[in-house]
Amino acid sequence: MATYRQRDKKKLWDYRIFNEKSELVASGSGFKTKREAMNEAMRIEQQKLLVNSISSDITLYDLWFEWYSLIIKPSNLAETTKNKYFTRGSVIRKLFGNQKVNKIKHSAYQRKLNTYAEKYTKNHVRRLNSDIKKAIQFAKRDGVLLSDFTDGVVIAGRKFVKDADDKYLHSIFDYKKVISYLENNLDYSNSIVYYLLLVLFKTGLRVGEALALTWDDVNFEDLEIKTYRRFSGDKGTFSPPKTKTSIRTIPISQSLALILRDLKDDQQVMLKNLKIVNMNNQIFYDYRYGVSTNSAINKSLKNVLKILNINSKMTATGARHTYGSYLLAKGVDIWVVARLMGHKDITQLLETYGHVLTEVINKEYETVRSLVS
Numbered sequence: 001m002a003t004y005r006q007r008d009k010k011k012l013w014d015y016r017i018f019n020e021k022s023e024l025v026a027s028g029s030g031f032k033t034k035r036e037a038m039n040e041a042m043r044i045e046q047q048k049l050l051v052n053s054i055s056s057d058i059t060l061y062d063l064w065f066e067w068y069s070l071i072i073k074p075s076n077l078a079e080t081t082k083n084k085y086f087t088r089g090s091v092i093r094k095l096f097g098n099q100k101v102n103k104i105k106h107s108a109y110q111r112k113l114n115t116y117a118e119k120y121t122k123n124h125v126r127r128l129n130s131d132i133k134k135a136i137q138f139a140k141r142d143g144v145l146l147s148d149f150t151d152g153v154v155i156a157g158r159k160f161v162k163d164a165d166d167k168y169l170h171s172i173f174d175y176k177k178v179i180s181y182l183e184n185n186l187d188y189s190n191s192i193v194y195y196l197l198l199v200l201f202k203t204g205l206r207v208g209e210a211l212a213l214t215w216d217d218v219n220f221e222d223l224e225i226k227t228y229r230r231f232s233g234d235k236g237t238f239s240p241p242k243t244k245t246s247i248r249t250i251p252i253s254q255s256l257a258l259i260l261r262d263l264k265d266d267q268q269v270m271l272k273n274l275k276i277v278n279m280n281n282q283i284f285y286d287y288r289y290g291v292s293t294n295s296a297i298n299k300s301l302k303n304v305l306k307i308l309n310i311n312s313k314m315t316a317t318g319a320r321h322t323y324g325s326y327l328l329a330k331g332v333d334i335w336v337v338a339r340l341m342g343h344k345d346i347t348q349l350l351e352t353y354g355h356v357l358t359e360v361i362n363k364e365y366e367t368v369r370s371l372v373s
Contacts, residue, residue, distance in 0.1 A: 002041040015041040056102040061093040067135040078239040122157030168321035188266040192286040193300040204323035246342040
């Protein structure tokens with residue numbers, strides 16, 4: 001088991017690894033971030049704890065770690081996804097400590113999940129249980145005799161605090177008001193974020209997909225944008241697309257193409273004058289801050305909504321939800337919308353973007369009244 005701490009004035013991180021007898025078996029220091037220390041500790045743990053075969057008296061965490069090391073870590077999953085698995089592994093270690101997997105009973109496991117569910121959403125609990133179940137199945141395929149204590153477990157959890165109505169703009173009027181405000185306040189010398197928000201509202205791209213765009217991804221002649229990967233402004237790294245269907249081409253308007261062309265010219269002049277190199281040729285590269293973080297983007301959107309007196313708690317992802325809603329409300333075929341949004345079918349589309357905007361609801365209500373009068 002590894003522990004982590006931040007020390008000294010330089011605030012560097014170190015790790016220490018202990019065996020089941022609480023004896024120190026390895027340590028390391030001088031890491032700039034906790035994540036770097038955790039990754040190195042994981043590598044060392046893998047070397048020290050990995051065994052040729054899995055025994056039934058292995059701890060639940062060590063079993064999970066074996067499964068993670070052999071199945072998840074070498075996979076083609078995005079690093080962000082792998083990090084989520086790693087985080088859930090930390091939860092398993094915290095909840096179950098050094099408990100042997102063959103000593104855990106169904107009732108005791110249910111109680112542990114119930115305790116976890118008191119503070120976390122049902123989705124979090126479900127994903128945690130799924131990882132544990134997969135680890136057990138992994139061991140059983142290795143010939144280990146284990147009882148699957150996850151079988152028949154009841155998943156509980158707190159209700160997600162964010163209401164569905166907070167995910168998007170409620171009316172076409174508000175949607176157009178936001179777009180108009182953004183278009184009238186574009187200024188690269190001031191900020192790149194308004195350009196980014198405008199593109200999000202007019203393409204339905206995921207934030208990471210938009211941040212990953214380069215000037216080579218824009219076809220000004222055919223009025224199209226191609227997306228095939230993601231970018232994290234927080235980490236400064238590219239990652240593969242979320243799914244295969246996330247690789248797609250999206251039509252853009254002539255007006256948006258002109259805005260982007262002007263942005264390209266302004267950006268090139270500014271960067272040249274300041275002798276700044278846009279290494280990846282990214283569209284949304286700010287001459288002062290580089291590529292924006294999610295926090296900066298959401299803060300900017302919140303400010304826009306406040307200026308326009310729009311009562312909404314939506315984040316930048318809400319621009320995508322609003323775009324999908326707007327297309328559906330305007331009668332665009334649901335399968336076409338699914339393709340534009342990067343979904344493989346309409347199932348997720350109906351669940352996520354199946355709401356319609358206020359004006360459409362009112363119009364349809366009038367239709368119903370006329371039909372039943």
